[in-house]
Amino acid sequence: MGRESLQLRALAAAEITPMTVQVDPEGTEAKHLRHYADLASRPMRVLEIGCGDGRLTWRYAEAARRVTGIDLHPDDLRVAMIDRPANLAATVSFSQADAVHLPFTARRFDLAIFAWSF
Amino acid sequence: MHALKEIVRVVVPGGALIDLRPLCDRWPVEVAWSDGFLEAGRVTDLEESLAADRAANKATFDADASGVLHRERDEYFPFFYYWDTAKEMQDYIAQNWEDVISVEDDVWAKLRSLWTTANADARARLRMKMLITRYRVRE
Numbered sequence: 001m002g003r004e005s006l007q008l009r010a011l012a013a014a015e016i017t018p019m020t021v022q023v024d025p026e027g028t029e030a031k032h033l034r035h036y037a038d039l040a041s042r043p044m045r046v047l048e049i050g051c052g053d054g055r056l057t058w059r060y061a062e063a064a065r066r067v068t069g070i071d072l073h074p075d076d077l078r079v080a081m082i083d084r085p086a087n088l089a090a091t092v093s094f095s096q097a098d099a100v101h102l103p104f105t106a107r108r109f110d111l112a113i114f115a116w117s118f
Numbered sequence: 119m120h121a122l123k124e125i126v127r128v129v130v131p132g133g134a135l136i137d138l139r140p141l142c143d144r145w146p147v148e149v150a151w152s153d154g155f156l157e158a159g160r161v162t163d164l165e166e167s168l169a170a171d172r173a174a175n176k177a178t179f180d181a182d183a184s185g186v187l188h189r190e191r192d193e194y195f196p197f198f199y200y201w202d203t204a205k206e207m208q209d210y211i212a213q214n215w216e217d218v219i220s221v222e223d224d225v226w227a228k229l230r231s232l233w234t235t236a237n238a239d240a241r242a243r244l245r246m247k248m249l250i251t252r253y254r255v256r257e
Contacts, residue, residue: 020201023199033138047125047128112136
């Protein structure tokens, strides 16, 4: 198994294993993402590839016009749906999809985030 | 490369793609506390992880070279995982990342020693190397 799923496996394991692990408590990843995405400049339609359980999604979604998260793993997407804050219900949606065959029409998004997905 | 082409298809011309991922770099294993840290040693990158890095680097390089994307800026930054004890870190890595990284016994021994003698708030820490890159989809 490759490192592309390292994050997902780690998060899944954290749910079933009674050990204390903290992932990026400093918020460094989200800080860099917000800076590079420049979401403050204008409301954007965002596609997040490999969104997993939404760990990263919740850290920028409020600044986006719309967020579509895709992932191959339905269990993670279920967690993301459960965790979705009520105030983001109209903004954030999730789909099970493969980045190689995106179920979207052309030129639909202003920004794509390819996070931990290679 | 196929995924990048597909992503470019759904992004508007002039839109952006952000690639955010960890890179193999023999990540440091550390003991960290409120105002300091010490390095116990480094992990060993396994071949599968190195191959994944090479494939990702080639895909993004090819997309840039072909003119599909234009690399605007990139940056490395640290990304930390923390565990309360050295043993928890060792168990976690054995359970989840056994095909991603390995850690030699002498590094674990040094980590346990440092953790035992460090401040009360000390935790075991893995310092990953992250790369973030912004590409512009060409008009």
